[in-house]
Amino acid sequence: MTDRTISYGAFNAKLSDFKAAALRVSKDVVTTPLLALDVSDRNLMLKAECLQSLGSFKIRAGANAIETANKASLRNGVVTASAGNFGQGVAQAAVSRGLSVDVIAPDTASVVKLEALHKLGARVKTVSFDDWWEVMVSRSPGVDGFFIHPVEELSVIMGNGGIGLEIVNQFPQVDVVVVPVGGGGMISGIALAMKALGKRPRIIACEIESSTPLFSAKLAGKPVKVSRGPSWIDGIGSTSVLPKMWPLLDALVDDVVVVSHKEAAKALRTLAQDAHLVSEGAGAVALAAALRPEFSGLNIVSVISGGNIDMTTFSRILHGEDF
Amino acid sequence: MTDRTISYGAFNAKLSDFKAAALRVSKDVVTTPLLALDVSDRNLMLKAECLQSLGSFKIRAGANAIETANKASLRNGVVTASAGNFGQGVAQAAVSRGLSVDVIAPDTASVVKLEALHKLGARVKTVSFDDWWEVMVSRSPGVDGFFIHPVEELSVIMGNGGIGLEIVNQFPQVDVVVVPVGGGGMISGIALAMKALGKRPRIIACEIESSTPLFSAKLAGKPVKVSRGPSWIDGIGSTSVLPKMWPLLDALVDDVVVVSHKEAAKALRTLAQDAHLVSEGAGAVALAAALRPEFSGLNIVSVISGGNIDMTTFSRILHGEDF
Numbered sequence: 127m128t129d130r131t132i133s134y135g136a137f138n139a140k141l142s143d144f145k146a147a148a149l150r151v152s153k154d155v156v157t158t159p160l161l162a163l164d165v166s167d168r169n170l171m172l173k174a175e176c177l178q179s180l181g182s183f184k185i186r187a188g189a190n191a192i193e194t195a196n197k198a199s200l201r202n203g204v205v206t207a208s209a210g211n212f213g214q215g216v217a218q219a220a221v222s223r224g225l226s227v228d229v230i231a232p233d234t235a236s237v238v239k240l241e242a243l244h245k246l247g248a249r250v251k252t253v254s255f256d257d258w259w260e261v262m263v264s265r266s267p268g269v270d271g272f273f274i275h276p277v278e279e280l281s282v283i284m285g286n287g288g289i290g291l292e293i294v295n296q297f298p299q300v301d302v303v304v305v306p307v308g309g310g311g312m313i314s315g316i317a318l319a320m321k322a323l324g325k326r327p328r329i330i331a332c333e334i335e336s337s338t339p340l341f342s343a344k345l346a347g348k349p350v351k352v353s354r355g356p357s358w359i360d361g362i363g364s365t366s367v368l369p370k371m372w373p374l375l376d377a378l379v380d381d382v383v384v385v386s387h388k389e390a391a392k393a394l395r396t397l398a399q400d401a402h403l404v405s406e407g408a409g410a411v412a413l414a415a416a417l418r419p420e421f422s423g424l425n426i427v428s429v430i431s432g433g434n435i436d437m438t439t440f441s442r443i444l445h446g447e448d449f
Numbered sequence: 450m451t452d453r454t455i456s457y458g459a460f461n462a463k464l465s466d467f468k469a470a471a472l473r474v475s476k477d478v479v480t481t482p483l484l485a486l487d488v489s490d491r492n493l494m495l496k497a498e499c500l501q502s503l504g505s506f507k508i509r510a511g512a513n514a515i516e517t518a519n520k521a522s523l524r525n526g527v528v529t530a531s532a533g534n535f536g537q538g539v540a541q542a543a544v545s546r547g548l549s550v551d552v553i554a555p556d557t558a559s560v561v562k563l564e565a566l567h568k569l570g571a572r573v574k575t576v577s578f579d580d581w582w583e584v585m586v587s588r589s590p591g592v593d594g595f596f597i598h599p600v601e602e603l604s605v606i607m608g609n610g611g612i613g614l615e616i617v618n619q620f621p622q623v624d625v626v627v628v629p630v631g632g633g634g635m636i637s638g639i640a641l642a643m644k645a646l647g648k649r650p651r652i653i654a655c656e657i658e659s660s661t662p663l664f665s666a667k668l669a670g671k672p673v674k675v676s677r678g679p680s681w682i683d684g685i686g687s688t689s690v691l692p693k694m695w696p697l698l699d700a701l702v703d704d705v706v707v708v709s710h711k712e713a714a715k716a717l718r719t720l721a722q723d724a725h726l727v728s729e730g731a732g733a734v735a736l737a738a739a740l741r742p743e744f745s746g747l748n749i750v751s752v753i754s755g756g757n758i759d760m761t762t763f764s765r766i767l768h769g770e771d772f
Contacts, residue, residue, distance in 0.1 A: 159482050161500055176725040177484055177497075238722075395760065402499040402756030404725040433725030437718070441767035444760050 132322045134375040139284060141322040147281075148288040150187050154179075154189035154219060155288065163401055163413075169425045170416055171297055171396075173289060175349070176405055176433030180214045180242070182313060183289060184276075188215025190285030191274045192223060200225055203270035204227060207261045208229070210239025210434050211361060212276040217248040228269045232258035236360050238436045255354070262309070277309030278370045287322075293427055294320055300327045302426040303415045304383070306408035307331040307340050308362040310371045311361065312431065317378040328428075331375075331382045332415035334390060336397025337363030338422050340375060341382040343389040348372065358439050359390060359407025361432065383415035390414050391443050397430065398444055406435040455645050462607065464645040470513050470604075471611040477502075477512035477542060478611065483619040483750065486724055486736075492737055492748045494620055495720075496612060499728055499756030501760030503537045503565070506612060506635060507599075511538025513608030515546060516595045520622060523548055528594040530554070530584045530589045531563025532627040532683060534755050535599035537648050540571040551592045555581035559683050561759045578677070582688060585632070600632030601693045609638025610645075616750055617643055623650045625749040627706070627739045629731035630654040630663050631685040635754065640701040651751075654698075654705045655738035657713060657730070664705040671695065681762050682713060682730025686756065706738035713737050714771045720753065721767055729758040 127144045148155075156179065161172045166438030177184035192204060206216045213229040220227045227248040231240060238379035243250050244387035251269070253261075261267050265275060276282065289312070293300060303320070305313040312332075317329045329392045331340050344348045351366040357363060367375060385393075394410035397403045405413075416428040452465045471478075484495045498506035515527060526549030529539045536552040540675065543550045550571040554563060555578040566573050574592070576584075583591050588598060599605065611765070616623060628636040631656075640652045654663050659678035666672045672690040678733070680686060690698060708716075717733035720726045728736075732753035739751040 156482065156484070159479065159500060161479070162502055164502070174500075177482060179485055179487070181723075183726050314501035398727045398763070399760055400504075402504050402727040404721045404727060437722055437767050440721070441764040444767070 130322050130324065132318050134377050137283070137318070137374060139322065141319065142289040143284060144291060144319045144322050147284040148291055150193045151186055151189040151285060151288065153296070155186050155290055160241070161401055165417065167422045171427045172375055172401055172403070172413070173293055173427055173429045174403055175289065176403055176409060176430050180216065180218055181433040182211035183286065184212040185217035185218060186215070186288050187282040187285035187311060188212060189219040189281055191216065192219045192225070194281045194357060195272055199272045203227060203271040205267050205269045206274045207258060207267060208276045211233045211434060213243050213248060214239070216274055217243055217246040220374045221247045226271070227269055228267070230258060230261050230267050230269070234360060236436050237296040239360070242434065249364030254440070262368065277311035282311045283315045283318065284363055286312045287319030290316035291323065291430065292331065294323050294325050297420065297425065297427060299425045300325070300427050301424040302328045302330060302331055302421055303429065304330045304412050305424065305429045306362050306412045306431050307333060307369060308364065308370055308408070310340070310375045312429070314371070314374045314378055328380045329378055330376060330415060332411050333382060333384050334359045334363055334411050335384055335386050337365070338384050339364050339367050341384050342377065343367045344382055357387065357407070359411065361406060362408045362411065378447065383418060385411045387413040393417065394443050403430060404433045404435065404440065405430050407434045408432065453645050453647065455641050457700050460603070460606070460641070460697060461640065462645065466607060467610040467614060467642045467645050470607040471614055473488050473516045474512040474608060474611065477684045478509050480615055483616065484724055488740065490745045492767060495724055495726070495736070496616055496750055496752045497726055498612065499726055499753050503541055503680055504535070504756040505534035505537065506609065507535040507538035508541060509538070509611050510605040510608035510634060511535060512542040514539065514602055514604040515548070516540045517604045518595055522595045526550060526555070526594045527597055528590050528592050529566050529597045529599060530581060530590060531599045532560045533566065534757060536566050536571060537562070537569060539597055540566055540569040544570045549594070551590070551594055553581060553584050553590050553592070557683060558760050562683070562757055565757065570612060585691065600634040601691060605634045606638045606641065609635045610642030612752065613642030614641035614646065617648050620748065620750060622748045622749040623648070623750050625651045625653060625744055626752065627653045627655055627735050627749065628752045629685050629735045630656060631687065631731070632691055633663070633698045633731050635752070637694070637697045639752070651703045652701055653738060655734050656707050657682050657686055657734050658707055658709050660688070662687050662690050663702065664707050666690045666695065667702045669704055679729070680710065682734065684729060685731045685734065696711060698737055708734045708737040711771050714766050716740065717766050726753060727756045727758065727763065728753050729755045731755065
């Protein structure tokens with residue numbers, strides 16, 4: 127296979143770069159199974175990233191970001207801004223390499239995610255959602271250390287690319303990939319790695335109805351400020367597409383499916399009952415989107431991004447509550 | 450590697466036989482991941498058989514039993530006696546090959562398992578636990594068709610052996626394997642396949658406190674009749690070790706750990722929260738046993754046999770009930 131270069135604006139990478147990133151983090155990462163879900167009118171496969179050791183795909187990017195950093199720049203440890211899963215990935219990768227970690231988290235993050243960060247040995251600073259978003263945009267966390275942006279770093283996108291390489295290897299006939307979008311680092315990495323392999327599946331982003339920054343940006347043709355309603359689903363749903371990510375997302379994402387809370391709750395129950403997976407809300411959104419009628423007859427992969435959900439919320443939804 | 454012959458009483462098989470069985474069912478079976486669970490004092494790995502397409506290891510044996518049957522004997526379809534998961538395995542393997550299926554099930558089987566059988570296209574006949582056990586012992590189901598015993602067939606034991614081959618491949622340093630015991634077909638297959646590979650891990654059976662036929666047989670030196678108390682855990686716990694299985698279980702099982710309902714409930718919650726797996730009761734029993742102090746410092750695999758649990762029971766236990 128040729129070592130294709132993929133270029134989108136400022137982004138340039140070759141297939142060999144994606145492969146090198148996957149190899150670099152192979153000790154931190156599980157090659158997650160692609161599990162068939164029995165649906166009568168389509169071949170639906172679940173990429174079970176909830177089975178990573180910390181229950182989320184973000185270990186891929188966290189480990190790659192630290193591995194590719196300049197050694198001297200890591201002297202004061204690492205700092206990140208994260209709703210939880212990415213912070214966990216960075217924290218585990220850092221602590222296992224003897225580095226300190228500071229995490230700036232929004233106060234909307236779930237308790238289970240903050241507890242997990244503490245347990246891993248991270249110092250956590252909780253700020254308002256708006257202040258946290260300001261750190262995401264400005265990249266100025268106000269704390270010493272090597273700053274790793276949870277979305278827009280090249281190393282993050284490359285780390286996430288491993289998911290795309292694995293999907294193509296496990297299911298070469300894939301027509302459609304459905305990916306939950308928070309900042310867009312995962313969907314970008316998956317799409318770019320697949321293009322580097324010469325594959326062109328339709329790339330479908332999904333968002334929850336309470337916050338649709340990418341859907342709205344696609345409509346407007348540019349990032350716009352959107353409202354952010356209450357939701358039991360964390361990890362996706364910000365108030366705007368990050369300006370630096372917009373060119374990539376505009377070019378790579380073919381369509382955005384907006385999912386209701388009722389659909390997401392039903393998908394969460396399906397994942398538990400039929401796939402025997404504990405998914406977080408974002409993963410349930412990805413399944414709900416993949417079950418839409420327009421994907422009938424296709425080979426479709428739904429990326430179950432993680433499994434870190436508050437057990438009380440989870441058991442209430444299993445019990446039939448939709449809230 | 451030499452093609453070792455393993456002999457225990459009437460049982461004789463070679464490594465190449467186990468490998469042939471695994472190959473024969475490779476289209477029906479997922480190579481399930483071996484997932485690390487973070488426990489401070491041991492290397493604990495979960496063999497996630499709950500991720501098979503029907504949520505249970507039993508598809509391995511069901512498919513192998515049908516594949517190895519004489520074609521003429523299958524003319525009237527197949528019949529089995531099963532608490533559910535094995536019936537499902539046989540049903541899926543049969544229906545996908547155009548054969549009819551009758552299942553004799555005990556009325557203690559969970560509703561979710563009986564519904565799954567119907568959905569797969571099986572005819573289900575429910576009988577009392579005692580009548581069902583009589584079918585298990587006599588092999589006379591009173592229904593036409595090729596009878597497949599859920600435990601004591603050679604083809605069943607060989608099919609289950611695939612789990613042992615995969616564990617050795619995924620975790621060669623394994624010291625201990627913990628397996629839930631119903632009839633004993635899974636633990637026998639795993640132990641024999643590992644011995645055929647030249648491995649000698651300690652083979653630990655586990656049972657739930659409400660019914661301990663193997664623990665009691667080991668104490669008495671022969672199968673004895675035990676009482677069977679109420680339990681939310683189905684699929685394991687009969688009233689006696691099957692006479693034909695006793696010589697194998699006596700020789701292969703190094704120890705039996707009896708787990709309380711409280712321990713099992715806690716393990717079920719751990720599997721959901723930390724491993725993001727939905728397990729049935731028997732799998733939780735296997736984790737609870739593997740967490741016992743005596744396995745500290747060891748490389749231990751816990752076989753999470755399946756994930757078919759009633760969602761109401763599951764959500765109640767997640768919510769903190771121990772019942």
